[in-house]
Amino acid sequence: MQTKRALIKLSGEALAAPDGYWLHPPTLSTLAEDIAAAARSGVEIAVVIGGGNVIRGARVSAAGWIDRATADSMGMLATVMNSIALESAINAAGVSARTMSAVSMPTICETYARQPALHHLARGHVLILAGGTGNPFFTTDTAAVLRAAELKCDTVMKATNVDGVYTADPKKDPTARRYDRLTHDEAIQGNLKIMDTAAFALAREAGLHIVVFSIQEKGSISAVLGGQGRATTVAP
Ligand SMILES: Nc1ncnc2c1ncn2[C@@H]1O[C@H](COP(=O)(O)OP(=O)(O)O)[C@@H](O)[C@H]1O
Numbered sequence: 227m228q229t230k231r232a233l234i235k236l237s238g239e240a241l242a243a244p245d246g247y248w249l250h251p252p253t254l255s256t257l258a259e260d261i262a263a264a265a266r267s268g269v270e271i272a273v274v275i276g277g278g279n280v281i282r283g284a285r286v287s288a289a290g291w292i293d294r295a296t297a298d299s300m301g302m303l304a305t306v307m308n309s310i311a312l313e314s315a316i317n318a319a320g321v322s323a324r325t326m327s328a329v330s331m332p333t334i335c336e337t338y339a340r341q342p343a344l345h346h347l348a349r350g351h352v353l354i355l356a357g358g359t360g361n362p363f364f365t366t367d368t369a370a371v372l373r374a375a376e377l378k379c380d381t382v383m384k385a386t387n388v389d390g391v392y393t394a395d396p397k398k399d400p401t402a403r404r405y406d407r408l409t410h411d412e413a414i415q416g417n418l419k420i421m422d423t424a425a426f427a428l429a430r431e432a433g434l435h436i437v438v439f440s441i442q443e444k445g446s447i448s449a450v451l452g453g454q455g456r457a458t459t460v461a462p
């Protein structure tokens with residue numbers, strides 16, 4: 227089936243520099259060009275970007291100096307920084323992009339609302355969805371599935387640093403085997419940490435396919451959209 231509307235989930239770390247600095251402009255430009263190329267091919271594109279390159283609420287609160295809800299607010303703010311950086315880079319690549327945030331900050335970007343979001347997509351703007359779900363104790367993976375469901379996207383494309391879903395974390399277990407395809411139930415029952423359980427469960431309820439692929443190769447977004455890239459599909 228030809229994808230008409232896709233939601234791309236980018237982990238915040240996709241923007242980080244090799245030395246660990248939170249933002250690497252050359253990497254940001256390459257990503258933006260890939261997203262712009264996908265948009266030019268006629269697919270409507272929504273993007274959810276994480277904030278893990280700046281802050282992860284659970285990790286900060288575990289250190290004990292700040293409570294989880296506050297640390298998660300900081301994480302959500304980090305996603306807004308990443309989102310407006312990506313918006314600028316996509317605009318610079320020659321495709322118009324709009325950021326909408328689940329956390330209202332009207333002097334910086336629009337506040338997320340479903341109907342105006344659908345309007346942006348229909349007009350051909352790349353829609354960047356900032357602020358996660360707007361609630362603590364959630365992740366941007368769950369936000370990605372939530373927005374994909376409400377905006378009626380055909381697929382969630384999880385662009386990450388591994389080339390698919392494995393039987394265990396391939397960075398920790400060298401014997402882990404890669405799936406070409408698995409079900410949401412298998413991902414949940416196997417406690418496969420490529421996405422959190424809430425995200426897999428919501429995708430299962432919404433009947434959404436998730437395609438997991440590596441963003442390391444330039445052009446991988448268009449390749450996967452065209453059904454050619456190396457990826458794992460999570461589907462019923
Ligand atoms: N079963 C699994 N299959 C593939 N990757 C996994 C699995 N379990 C954990 N991972 C890890 O998930 C990470 C990718 O998830 P992602 O959400 O993009 O990054 P992060 O969680 O660091 O923000 C990879 O670095 C990989 O090591």
Ligand SMILES: O=c1ccn([C@@H]2O[C@H](COP(=O)(O)OP(=O)(O)O)[C@@H](O)[C@H]2O)c(=O)[nH]1
Nearest residue numbers: 238276277278282283298301358359364366
């Ligand atoms: O709906 C959400 C989405 C994100 N976050 C916070 O924002 C941080 C960054 O998001 P995430 O960890 O999903 O980013 P990624 O791993 O994709 O870079 C999380 O750790 C949470 O602290 C949150 O509180 N609610």
